[in-house]
Every structure is written in C-alpha cells, then in structure tokens.
Amino acid sequence: MRFRSPFEGAWADPDSMLVVRTGDWRLERPVVREARCSHCGVCWLWCPNNCIRDLGTHFSADLTYCKGCGVCARVCPAAAIVMREEDGA
Amino acid sequence: MRLTASELGIRPFSNDRYFGGHGACPGCGAVSMLRQVMQTVGPKAYYFILASCAGSYFPGEFTVCDSSIIFTVYAAGFAEAEGMSQALELRGRTDETVVAYSGDGGAFDIGLGGLSGIAERNANVLVIVNDNQGYQNTGGQQSGGTPRGIITKSTQPFHQVPAAARNRKDLLELLAAHRVPYLATASAAFPRDLDAKLRKALTYKGFKLVHVVTACLNWGFESRLAIRVARLAVETGVHPLYEIEGGRRYRLSYEPTFAPLEDFTRLQRRFQGVDLALLKQDIAERWEDLRYKAARAWPASARQSA
Ligand SMILES: Cc1ncc(C[n+]2csc(CCOP(=O)(O)OP(=O)(O)O)c2C)c(N)n1
Ligand code: SF4
Ligand code: SF4
Ligand code: SF4
Numbered sequence: 001m002r003f004r005s006p007f008e009g010a011w012a013d014p015d016s017m018l019v020v021r022t023g024d025w026r027l028e029r030p031v032v033r034e035a036r037c038s039h040c041g042v043c044w045l046w047c048p049n050n051c052i053r054d055l056g057t058h059f060s061a062d063l064t065y066c067k068g069c070g071v072c073a074r075v076c077p078a079a080a081i082v083m084r085e086e087d088g089a
Numbered sequence: 090m091r092l093t094a095s096e097l098g099i100r101p102f103s104n105d106r107y108f109g110g111h112g113a114c115p116g117c118g119a120v121s122m123l124r125q126v127m128q129t130v131g132p133k134a135y136y137f138i139l140a141s142c143a144g145s146y147f148p149g150e151f152t153v154c155d156s157s158i159i160f161t162v163y164a165a166g167f168a169e170a171e172g173m174s175q176a177l178e179l180r181g182r183t184d185e186t187v188v189a190y191s192g193d194g195g196a197f198d199i200g201l202g203g204l205s206g207i208a209e210r211n212a213n214v215l216v217i218v219n220d221n222q223g224y225q226n227t228g229g230q231q232s233g234g235t236p237r238g239i240i241t242k243s244t245q246p247f248h249q250v251p252a253a254a255r256n257r258k259d260l261l262e263l264l265a266a267h268r269v270p271y272l273a274t275a276s277a278a279f280p281r282d283l284d285a286k287l288r289k290a291l292t293y294k295g296f297k298l299v300h301v302v303t304a305c306l307n308w309g310f311e312s313r314l315a316i317r318v319a320r321l322a323v324e325t326g327v328h329p330l331y332e333i334e335g336g337r338r339y340r341l342s343y344e345p346t347f348a349p350l351e352d353f354t355r356l357q358r359r360f361q362g363v364d365l366a367l368l369k370q371d372i373a374e375r376w377e378d379l380r381y382k383a384a385r386a387w388p389a390s391a392r393q394s395a
Contacts (some may be wrong), residue, residue, distance in 0.1 A: 010173050044133060045315050048120035049109035065109025069116030070313030083313075 010075045022049065026068035028083040036080035043072035043081065102175025106132060107154040112145035115311025118304035118319050119219045120146055120249055121275035123190075126217055126299075132156055134186040135173055137318040139166035139200055141192030141219070142226040142305075151391050166204035171212035177363075178213065184293065186215060193220040193234030197258050208267040208296050216298040218260065221305035229307035233258040236327070237367050239359045256371060260300055261333060268336035271297040275330060277304075278320035282330060282342055289332075302328040321353040326372050329379055339382040 035059035044052040044059055052063040052072060057060065058080075073081040106127035112121045123146060127134075134156045139146065140163055147158045161169050170189040177185050189207075196204055196218040207214060223241050224230040230243040236257050261272050272291040275283040283301070290297035304310070304318040322328040323345055330343040350369055354360035 020112060022110060022112070025115060027180065038387055045125075046121050046277075048113060048115075048117050048124070048315070049111070050105055050107055051109045053313060067115035069315070071116050072310075073122070074313040075316050 007019070009012055014057060021066045026086050028060045028068045028070065028071050030066065030068070030070070030081045031084050032058060032060050033080050033082065033083055036078050038078050038080075040077065042075050042077060046075050047072050052077050058064050095364045109153065111147065111153045112128065113142065114306045114312070116306060116315045117142070118277055118315040119143070119221060120318065121319075122219065122283070122301050122303050123217075125277060125280055125283055125286060126188075127154060127156065129284050130156075130186055130188060130215070130291070133184055134188055135159065136172075137161050137166050137173070137187070137189045139163055139189070139191040139195040140226075141195055142192075142221075143190055143219070144190070144226065163199040164203060166191065166195065166200055167207045167212075167214070167216070170214045171207045174213040182371065187213065188217060189198065189217045190219065193218065193222060193224070193226070194224040194232045196220075197233035197260055201263075204264075205267065208264055208269050208298075211269065211295040213294055214296060215287075216296070218298065218300045220260075220300060221307070222302070223305070223307065225305045225307045229305075234260070237371060238363050240361065240363065241359065255345075256393075259375075264298060265295075265333050265336040269296040269298070271295075271326055271332070271334055272300070272336070273332035273342075274300045274302070274322050274328065275297070276301060276319050276328060278280045278316050279323065279330065279343065286332060286342070297392045305361075309361075309381040314356055318353070321348065321356070324348045325350050325353045326376055327353060329376065331379060331383065339379065339385070341383050342378060 023026060040047055041059065046056065048069065048071060049065050051065055051066040052059050053062050070083050073083050107124045119142060132155045136156055136158050138144070138158060138160050144160065147153065154174050167189050170187050170379065174187040191200055204216070220234050223232050223235050228242050231241040234257060235241055235272060261274065264272055271290050273286040273290065275286050277283065286299055290299060302319065302322050306312060306313045308318070310318050323343065325348050329341065331339060331341045333339050350365055354365060
C-alpha cells in the first residue's frame with residue numbers, strides 16, 4: 001500500500017516505501033463463496049491485516065498480504081468463507 | 090454475532106487508515122483493535138509507540154498507515170507524547186490528536202512512572218493500552234497485567250506458587266486516583282463500544298485512557314479464534330467494560346452474560362492445569378466493587394462539574 005500523507009511525516013518520499021509481502025506466510029487461504037456473502041463487512045472489520053477488499057457485491061481477500069489466520073472465516077455470520085489448504089497456485 | 094455493516098457504522102469500506110504488509114503474528118487481536126482505533130481517531134494523529142509488539146506493526150523502514158508513527162522507549166514515551174501535545178498547542182494546531190500506544194508491560198510496569206506523570210499534569214494525550222496480559226513481544230513473560238496463577242514463560246506452574254502470591258494490577262483504579270478526565274475499558278470484539286468510547290474520550294481536553302484487552306497468540310489458542318477469545322473475555326466477566334469520568338463517576342457500559350469462565354480458559358494453553366477458583370474469586374470481587382461504585386448517587390453539583 002502506498003501513501004502520500006498530507007501532513008508532516010518522518011519520510012520525505014513516502015511513495016517509495018516498501019512493504020512485506022506477508023502472503024508468503026500463509027498455510028491456508030480464505031475462499032469466499034460469493035453466493036453466500038451478504039456483503040455485511042464483518043470480515044473486513046476484523047481482519048488483522050486489512051486484506052479484505054470490497055468488490056461491490058461481495059468481499060474477497062487480497063492474497064498479497066493475507067496471512068491465512070482464519071479470523072475472517074470464524075467471524076463471518078453467513079459462514080461464507082472457507083479455509084482451503086494453500087497450494088501456492 | 091449478528092451485526093450488519095450499517096449497525097457497525099463502518100461504511101465506506103475503502104476509507105482505510107491501516108494496511109497489510111506488517112509483521113504481526115497471523116490473527117493478532119491487537120492489530121484488529123489498532124485498526125479500529127486508527128479508523129476512529131482519523132489521519133490527523135501522531136502515535137507514540139512504546140517498545141512492544143507494535144514495533145512490528147509499523148516495521149522500521151516503512152509504514153503501513155497514513156498517520157505519523159514515532160517509536161520510543163518505555164521511560165520517555167509518555168513524556169514525549171505530552172511534549173508533542175504542548176508543541177501542537179503552542180502552534181495552535183488543535184485539530185491534531187496525540188496518541189500514546191503502550192503494551193501492558195509499558196503501562197502497568199516499566200512506563201508507569203511516566204504515565205502517572207502525564208496523568209498528574211493532565212496532558213492532552215489519548216493513551217491506548219494494549220493489554221495482552223504479558224510481555225508478549227519478548228516471548229510471553231509475566232507482567233503486572235498478567236492474571237493470577239496462569240502459565241507464562243516466566244512463571245511456575247500454578248500449584249508451585251503460593252496461592253495469594255500476587256494479583257493483577259488494576260490500572261484504571263491507579264489512574265482514577267489521579268482524578269483524570271476520562272478512563273475506559275474496551276474490547277476489539279465490541280467495535281461500536283470501542284468507537285463510542287474513543288469519540289467520547291476525544292471530546293475531553295486532557296488526559297484520557299482507553300484500556301483494551303486483546304487476544305494474543307502467546308495465550309495458546311488457534312489464530313482463527315482471536316476475536317472469539319476477546320469476546321469471551323468480556324462475556325465471562327474477566328474484562329468488564331466500563332468508564333470512569335473525573336476519576337470518580339463510574340458507568341458500566343455493557344452487562345455481560347457471565348458465561349462460565351471455563352468457556353474462555355479451555356481455548357487457551359496458558360490456563361492448562363490452572364486452578365480457576367482464585368481467578369473466579371478475583372472476578373467476583375471486581376464486579377462487586379464496580380457495581381457498588383457505579384450505583385453511587387451523585388450530588389447535583391458533582392454531576393455538573395464531572
Ligand atoms: C527498558 C527496557 N527493558 C526491556 C526492553 C525489552 N522489551 C522490548 S519489547 C518488550 C515487551 C513489551 O511488552 P508489552 O509492553 O506488554 O507489550 P506487548 O509486546 O505485549 O504488546 C520488552 C521487555 C526494552 N525495550 N526496554
Ligand atoms: S463476513 Fe461473510 S457475509 Fe459478511 S461480507 Fe464477509 S464474507 Fe460476506
Ligand atoms: S485469513 Fe486472516 S489475514 Fe487472511 S483475509 Fe482472513 S482474516 Fe485477513
Ligand atoms: S505476540 Fe501477541 S500481541 Fe504480539 S504480534 Fe503476536 S499475537 Fe500480536
């Protein structure tokens with residue numbers, strides 16, 4: 001994620017900042033079953049890595065950063081998210 | 090958990106303050122909390138982060154949020170935040186918030202002197218205490234916030250410790266004695282309550298502190314249960330949600346269902362083989378105290394000034 005802060009910051013060049021691709025840590029990946037998703041945003045609220053993205057009609061995980069913790073699958077009131085073993089695909 | 094997005098008041102979903110790419114454990118309950126805090130406080134904020142796991146939430150060479158982050162040491166962190174708030178005041182920049190973020194090790198033990206100092210001077214700082222009930226960044230040692238008798242990297246099994254050896258410090262009581270404007274406890278699993286308390290805290294000019302118990306993987310639960318564990322901490326009465334205004338006026342903000350303590354403890358390895366009797370007694374006493382204080386009648390004059 002890239003930033004340009006409108007306020008004073010410690011960095012002169014915030015656009016060039018690096019981030020860790022924490023998706024590499026993942027053992028399981030969250031798979032959203034779109035048909036069951038009620039677009040409530042609860043998974044978005046609690047994902048510790050903010051990898052849940054709003055796709056208009058449903059939500060989906062940004063696998064660049066998703067660490068596969070399973071919090072989203074546990075909190076989803078519609079049980080729309082299943083955790084699948086990560087096969088690297 | 091049947092909450093709709095509008096109930097939570099979290100739209101639009103794109104309005105984010107804090108992003109992925111940081112080094113916290115998968116499923117860290119503290120990051121869930123911190124995201125919500127940043128969402129409420131907004132971008133015009135300076136975060137003074139005392140040494141803790143939060144070092145990995147904003148790793149050295151980069152940041153994953155749109156506010157200014159200042160890493161600092163235990164002994165100086167709170168005073169630095171106070172200095173910043175005074176500098177902003179002198180420049181007339183009153184729309185910016187100064188936040189001091191500390192672990193329980195920082196707030197209950199190592200930085201307690203500094204915290205007491207800025208409370209005494211009523212510094213215009215919002216303090217967030219991320220209480221994961223131990224020194225978790227260094228591997229899970231016992232802190233002043235660790236509940237009685239549980240297993241940490243630096244405690245003996247429960248049966249080897251004298252029963253009355255120690256109790257958890259009550260941070261809010263310590264600070265209430267400083268007669269500060271606003272103190273509250275909150276939980277990441279109760280987002281509306283957390284949001285409301287932060288908003289209320291920010292209406293006060295002066296010292297305000299929100300104490301949040303967050304679930305940490307060092308407690309020994311499966312990562313997917315982080316929010317469930319945080320919720321059970323409240324529902325079993327382990328972590329009462331309340332606020333104290335003016336150091337004297339108590340208000341309970343949530344009446345838990347008082348689920349059996351075992352629901353909470355059996356999910357976590359740190360309670361394995363621990364006799365829960367003392368812990369249950371501590372919880373019962375704390376609630377008795379709180380109810381007594383919350384029920385106190387206030388003369389009209391006190392009600393106006395608080
Ligand atoms: C004076 C001092 N002593 C010890 C340390 C080493 N240290 C760094 S982080 C940490 C643990 C922090 O625990 P806590 O404040 O509870 O925050 P948490 O990591 O649990 O969020 C310790 C002991 C330090 N940085 N400074
Ligand atoms: S919590 Fe479940 S139902 Fe709600 S937006 Fe996420 S995937 Fe959809
Ligand atoms: S598995 Fe964890 S990190 Fe990945 S999207 Fe779900 S909550 Fe976020
Ligand atoms: S040790 Fe605990 S508080 Fe620290 S990052 Fe891991 S889960 Fe979070």
